Amino acid sequence: MSVEDAAVSASGVRVVKLGAHLGARIEGVRLGADLDARTVADIRAALHEHKVIFFRDQHHLTEDGQYEFAELLGTPTTPHPTVTSAGAKSLAIDSQQTRSNVWHTDVTFVDRVPSASILRAVALPAYGGSTTWASTVAAYRSLPAPLRLLAENLRARHTNRYDYAADIEDRPDDKDRTYRREFESTYFETEHPVVEVHPETGERALLLGCFVQEIVGLSSAESRALFRLFQDRVTRLEHTTRWDWSLGDVAIWDNRATQHYAVDDYDGEHRRLTRITLAGAIPVGVDGTPSTVIAGDAAAYASAPLGRAA
Ligand SMILES: O=C(O)CCC(=O)C(=O)O
Numbered sequence: 001m002s003v004e005d006a007a008v009s010a011s012g013v014r015v016v017k018l019g020a021h022l023g024a025r026i027e028g029v030r031l032g033a034d035l036d037a038r039t040v041a042d043i044r045a046a047l048h049e050h051k052v053i054f055f056r057d058q059h060h061l062t063e064d065g066q067y068e069f070a071e072l073l074g075t076p077t078t079p080h081p082t083v084t085s086a087g088a089k090s091l092a093i094d095s096q097q098t099r100s101n102v103w104h105t106d107v108t109f110v111d112r113v114p115s116a117s118i119l120r121a122v123a124l125p126a127y128g129g130s131t132t133w134a135s136t137v138a139a140y141r142s143l144p145a146p147l148r149l150l151a152e153n154l155r156a157r158h159t160n161r162y163d164y165a166a167d168i169e170d171r172p173d174d175k176d177r178t179y180r181r182e183f184e185s186t187y188f189e190t191e192h193p194v195v196e197v198h199p200e201t202g203e204r205a206l207l208l209g210c211f212v213q214e215i216v217g218l219s220s221a222e223s224r225a226l227f228r229l230f231q232d233r234v235t236r237l238e239h240t241t242r243w244d245w246s247l248g249d250v251a252i253w254d255n256r257a258t259q260h261y262a263v264d265d266y267d268g269e270h271r272r273l274t275r276i277t278l279a280g281a282i283p284v285g286v287d288g289t290p291s292t293v294i295a296g297d298a299a300a301y302a303s304a305p306l307g308r309a310a
Pocket residue numbers: 093100106117119130131260261262263273275
């Protein structure tokens with residue numbers, strides 16, 4: 001580590017840490033299909049260590065270039081299990097359709113939860129519109145021992161019955177309703193462990209977020225109370241990092257170790273980002289029990305290996 005708290009790898013990748021628990025800016029990399037294996041390995045290592053990593057000035061990237069880079073880092077999924085009308089490669093995160101201002105881990109209503117998401121800024125508002133990530137590993141670690149034990153023995157049901165914004169929308173307009181109809185067009189429901197073991201790092205993390213419908217075996221009041229207790233650990237400000245986007249920025253997050261929230265503070269301004277997700281293994285709890293499907297078949301979305309990733 002230099003005095004600036006940056007680490008430079010042999011491939012020239014420079015990692016500038018942004019916070020104690022998560023977040024790093026990566027310098028010296030031009031993302032694309034032509035990256036060498038060592039650079040890709042360094043990016044992957046930085047992702048696992050810092051949970052969310054940011055690249056600036058990637059103005060050259062197109063949707064195809066973003067996809068080709070994604071193929072070097074992992075196996076891209078289809079854009080989404082249900083929202084597929086916008087294209088074959090990427091999911092448009094467009095303020096005219098939806099605003100993800102609720103804490104979530106991506107696509108947890110299916111069994112094969114994506115391993116990572118790659119998000120590229122395409123159009124940005126004049127003000128506002130940052131995104132905040134939280135470390136679900138730091139959240140787990142911050143729990144006192146009796147609460148860790150409790151969480152490790154819980155499982156939760158996640159569904160896509162509501163879209164991202166359902167909790168906070170008072171009067172959804174027509175566009176919101178159209179998006180929600182597509183989002184919910186096939187019903188998915190999966191039971192996940194509340195504490196998952198990361199397949200690559202072995203770290204334990206809370207697996208919660210807005211798609212949780214209930215904690216298995218509890219009354220709805222008990223479910224709500226326990227969900228709040230654990231979810232509040234995730235969103236403690238010390239466990240978060242916030243990114244103010246510029247055009248050309250790319251963010252990549254480890255979807256097994258984070259939640260995120262898109263801050264809706266840009267009024268009617270247009271904001272658009274392009275997301276590609278990478279397939280992930282089916283989560284397992286600390287006792288080795290994997291997640292189980294209750295409804296919906298996500299095989300067409302992601303060809304995840306059944307069980308742990310190699
Ligand atoms: O709009 C954003 O910044 C993030 C949206 C989101 O939740 C996602 O891309 O998965």
